[in-house]
Amino acid sequence: MRKPSSSLDSVQLGAYFALMEVAGLLRHAVEQQLREDGDLSYVQFQLLARLALDSPTGSERMTDLADGVVYSRSGLTYQAGLLEKVGLVVRAPSVDDERSVTVTITDAGRSRIDQVIPGHVEVLRQQLFAALTGAQTQALGELLTPVRDHMRAAPPRSAGSRRRR
Numbered sequence: 001m002r003k004p005s006s007s008l009d010s011v012q013l014g015a016y017f018a019l020m021e022v023a024g025l026l027r028h029a030v031e032q033q034l035r036e037d038g039d040l041s042y043v044q045f046q047l048l049a050r051l052a053l054d055s056p057t058g059s060e061r062m063t064d065l066a067d068g069v070v071y072s073r074s075g076l077t078y079q080a081g082l083l084e085k086v087g088l089v090v091r092a093p094s095v096d097d098e099r100s101v102t103v104t105i106t107d108a109g110r111s112r113i114d115q116v117i118p119g120h121v122e123v124l125r126q127q128l129f130a131a132l133t134g135a136q137t138q139a140l141g142e143l144l145t146p147v148r149d150h151m152r153a154a155p156p157r158s159a160g161s162r163r164r165r
């Protein structure tokens with residue numbers, strides 16, 4: 001039986017480095033825009049956007065949000081606390097499970113998302129999509145979707161045991 005290689009070939013390595021560089025450059029541009037236009041961190045934007053755009057009720061359990069934005073539970077609790085202090089979300093015990101906390105976007109939170117979305121879209125157009133044709137954009141989505149799905153097939157981070165210090 002052949003032993004799996006412990007290294008990547010040059011094509012795999014090139015693809016990996018290109019992906020990581022693009023992700024880093026794009027994230028930097030997005031974070032800068034979010035700070036300038038809405039005084040939001042990237043994680044805060046993700047949290048508000050999921051509540052405003054993906055949730056029919058504008059509410060989600062903290063655990064589900066943490067899994068969705070791929071962030072630690074404690075980190076998301078801290079970010080939600082900052083957003084709550086400025087009135088962009090409210091937190092309350094879940095009606096379905098008293099051990100869970102539900103986060104709900106406020107009208108001020110929806111306004112903040114409306115405020116940052118135009119600049120966010122422009123950054124994405126300029127930094128990512130301007131370099132691609134429509135067919136390349138479609139191919140990019142087709143390439144990344146199965147990778148994302150494969151990575152998301154693992155149990156959510158919230159299902160894992162917590163590390164003890």
